[in-house]
Each structure stands twice: as C-alpha cells, then as structure tokens.
Amino acid sequence: MSKPTVIKSVEAFQVSWEANDAPGRRTAFIRVVTEDGIVGHGEASPMMGGEHSLGVIRDFAPSLIGSDALDHSILYDRLLHKYVKLGPEGAVTGALAALDIALWDIKGKYFNLPIYKLLGGAWRTEIPFYASIGNNFGRTVEETVRVVEARLKAETPAAIKIRWDGDRTRQDYDIPGDIAKARAVRELVGDDFPLAFDANNQYSVGGAIRVGRALEDLGYIWFEEPVQHYNVRAMGEVAQRLDITVSAAEQCYTTQAVVDMINAGVRMVQPDIIKMGGITGLMQCAAICSAHGVELVPHQTQPTIGHAANLHVLATIMHMTKPAEFADPSTRMHVAFANPPKPSNGKFTVPSGPGLGLSVIDAELDRRRV
The missing domain is CATH 3.20.20.120 (Enolase-like C-terminal domain)
Structure with missing residues (x-):
C-alpha cells in the first residue's frame, strides 16, 4: 500500500492565459502529486515568465520522486544548498518558493486543515x-x-x-x-x-x-x-x-x-x-x-x-x-x-479549505500550458 505523502510526480510549467500573451505575461506554476493522489500547487516569481525558476525545478524534480512530502524542511534545505552557487538570490529561491507552497498545500490537504491552522x-x-x-x-x-x-x-x-x-x-x-x-x-x-x-x-x-x-x-x-x-x-x-x-x-x-x-x-x-x-x-x-x-x-x-x-x-x-x-x-x-x-x-x-483552500481546475491549466 502506498504512503499518502510520498511524492509521485513533479511538474513545472508556464501558463499562457491569452493567445497573444508575451512571455512576461505568463504564470509559472508547479504541481506536485503524491502516490495517494494528493495534489499540491505552487507558484514561482513571474519575472520573464518565471522560466528561469521553472528550469531549476525541472532539474531537481527527479530527485524528489519517492521522497516524503512531509519532510518539507529537509527537502527545502537540501535543494537550496545544492543550487546555492546559482545565487541564491533570484531563480533558485523563486523555484523553492513554488515547491514550498506546493508542499504546504499537500500538508494541509493531508491533515485536512487550512495552512494557517x-x-x-x-x-x-x-x-x-x-x-x-x-x-x-x-x-x-x-x-x-x-x-x-x-x-x-x-x-x-x-x-x-x-x-x-x-x-x-x-x-x-x-x-x-x-x-x-x-x-x-x-x-x-x-x-x-x-x-x-x-x-x-x-x-x-x-x-x-x-x-x-x-x-x-x-x-x-x-x-x-x-x-x-x-x-x-x-x-x-x-x-x-x-x-x-x-x-x-x-x-x-x-x-x-x-x-x-x-x-x-x-x-x-x-x-x-x-x-x-x-x-x-x-x-x-x-x-x-x-x-x-x-x-x-x-x-x-x-x-x-x-x-x-x-x-x-x-x-x-x-x-x-x-x-x-x-x-x-x-x-x-x-x-x-x-x-x-x-x-x-x-x-x-482567507480561504478556509484544506491546504491553500483553492479549487484548481487542472484541466484548464493544462489546456493553457506553454
């Protein structure tokens, strides 16, 4: 039986909201899914469409597969120090911001509590x-x-x-x-x-x-x-x-x-x-x-x-x-x-549902992925 907080997949992608969106108008999202189907969403800084941070996420994403999402701080600090020579000001901490928010979203959904609790x-x-x-x-x-x-x-x-x-x-x-x-x-x-x-x-x-x-x-x-x-x-x-x-x-x-x-x-x-x-x-x-x-x-x-x-x-x-x-x-x-x-x-x-409390329509995000 799979553990509900073991990370199964990590996706990092840009979303273009309108057909003529310039790169700077796009949004940088991350989606983390656990073995038990809990989905966490995060967002990186949108500077230049966030592509610099998304590149960092795509690089570290495979290393997260099989990790426990509740080992939040360990994952964060390990990745910060792995990529510290890229900054850390800028792309690295923007990438970790997206991951961090997604892991908090998972944690809230796992415990069925809003993040503020x-x-x-x-x-x-x-x-x-x-x-x-x-x-x-x-x-x-x-x-x-x-x-x-x-x-x-x-x-x-x-x-x-x-x-x-x-x-x-x-x-x-x-x-x-x-x-x-x-x-x-x-x-x-x-x-x-x-x-x-x-x-x-x-x-x-x-x-x-x-x-x-x-x-x-x-x-x-x-x-x-x-x-x-x-x-x-x-x-x-x-x-x-x-x-x-x-x-x-x-x-x-x-x-x-x-x-x-x-x-x-x-x-x-x-x-x-x-x-x-x-x-x-x-x-x-x-x-x-x-x-x-x-x-x-x-x-x-x-x-x-x-x-x-x-x-x-x-x-x-x-x-x-x-x-x-x-x-x-x-x-x-x-x-x-x-x-x-x-x-x-x-x-x-303040949203009161579990995690971030947002009801994300993933099909719409996927339809607008760049």
Whole structure:
C-alpha cells in the first residue's frame, strides 16, 4: 500500500492565459502529486515568465520522486544548498518558493486543515487590502487622478499606493512632476485617507530625500524603494534621514538579505512570498521582523496561488500594521480556479479549505500550458 505523502510526480510549467500573451505575461506554476493522489500547487516569481525558476525545478524534480512530502524542511534545505552557487538570490529561491507552497498545500490537504491552522492559527480571517496602482510614470497628473478615483470607486480599498514603474536608468527624471501627482492624489482622497508612494527605485539619495520630505508634508504613510534595491547602504541612509517610513526588500530573495536591509536602517520590509522561498521563507521573515521590531508588509502581485499563500501567512501575524497588497486587478486567471480570491468591501477572506483552500481546475491549466 502506498504512503499518502510520498511524492509521485513533479511538474513545472508556464501558463499562457491569452493567445497573444508575451512571455512576461505568463504564470509559472508547479504541481506536485503524491502516490495517494494528493495534489499540491505552487507558484514561482513571474519575472520573464518565471522560466528561469521553472528550469531549476525541472532539474531537481527527479530527485524528489519517492521522497516524503512531509519532510518539507529537509527537502527545502537540501535543494537550496545544492543550487546555492546559482545565487541564491533570484531563480533558485523563486523555484523553492513554488515547491514550498506546493508542499504546504499537500500538508494541509493531508491533515485536512487550512495552512494557517498548521502555522499556528489565524488572528484574523478577513484581510484588508490596499489598491496598488501602477504605471503612473507615464501618466499626466490628471490621468493619475482619474485612475486612482476609478480604483477607489470599484474596490473601496483600505489604502492606496501609487506606483511609478518608470525607467530605472532615468534617475530623478521629473521630481516636480512626481510631487505634483502625489499632491493631486492627496487632494482627491482627503487628508485622512492612507496613501503610499512606490518610487520603483528611480531616485538618487538626494532626490529621494527631496521627494520624501514632500510626502511627509502630504501625510503619506510610507515611501517604497526610493533608491536602487541593490544599494543597501543608500536605502538605509534615506530611511534614517526621513521621518516617513521607508520600505524595501521586495527584491530580496533570502532572509540574510532582509536582515542586511534591516541592519542598514529600513524599518518596513516587503519580501514577496514567491521570491522569498514561499510560506516557509515568509514565516522566517516574520520571526526576524518580530525580533527586530520591524514592520512586515509583504509585496504580492499575483492574483491566485501566490495571493492565497500570502493571505494564509498574513492571517497568522499578530501585529499586521498595514493592509495586504492588491495590484492592478485582472480576472483573466480566474478561469482555472473554481474559487479564486476576490475582493469584497475592501477585504479578502482567507480561504478556509484544506491546504491553500483553492479549487484548481487542472484541466484548464493544462489546456493553457506553454
């Protein structure tokens, strides 16, 4: 008789949701099946369609066959150190994030419990969200205001973040225009509505401090990634010289990199569950943040598997100081999920079914496989 948690197969694949999807618009999924038919799903970072991480998964997949899925930490650490010379920042931890989420999904289904129960229980099962509104670099002030107003009416979010998504090679390109957009959005929502500003790494230290001072005057509650993420010293300098909370670490892939950012002076970190090593990695970040007295506000842009995994982690955090991220909305992936996470009255409900709690329509995923 087969053991229910022995791994039988591991598949890693891209999904193209529409016929004309460019590689960067595709999703990177993993599917792990046990000998007893338990299926776990995971998701890797979608950068360049996630193909770099999927390549790593395909390489290690045969070594997992016959392993016990409940030997979760051993499998994770063994693979991390097997591939450590490939990074580990980037493709490796993105691959392990996908595997980790799938193994947690299997574990929850095996014990017939939602993941948040296995993590210690939920402080909350409804998670408020902020609307993360991108591509404002290329918009006029009036266009920025219109798109923010539309999201406010459509979603009633708990907060708004305006993202720039600009050209990182054009540093300090239009600081007066950026401040004008920030001011116009403040005028739209009123004095008390929570606002955040994501620079997407487009300023010098001096430029970031100039913009940060203006955001302080406008009552913004955080200033995200003002300088290049890899310049940890500069990020810490900006964080320490401004009163507004400076956030960073969405582009950190290891707990050690998050600690470096904290040690530099950043007091709000935003690791991403599908980059940081999955649920295990994000829970490690939660412990680190608790020990250092730092806010953990995970970055998260994926609407299905990554999103559900992130909600399970957020449910377990005692001091959740900011809403969860809800990026530019799209329902095009919902076709492969019977119960995709959907916003309602400014909140998401944490899935309560076993594992991730998602009902995945595998036939639809397979039909869209690249």
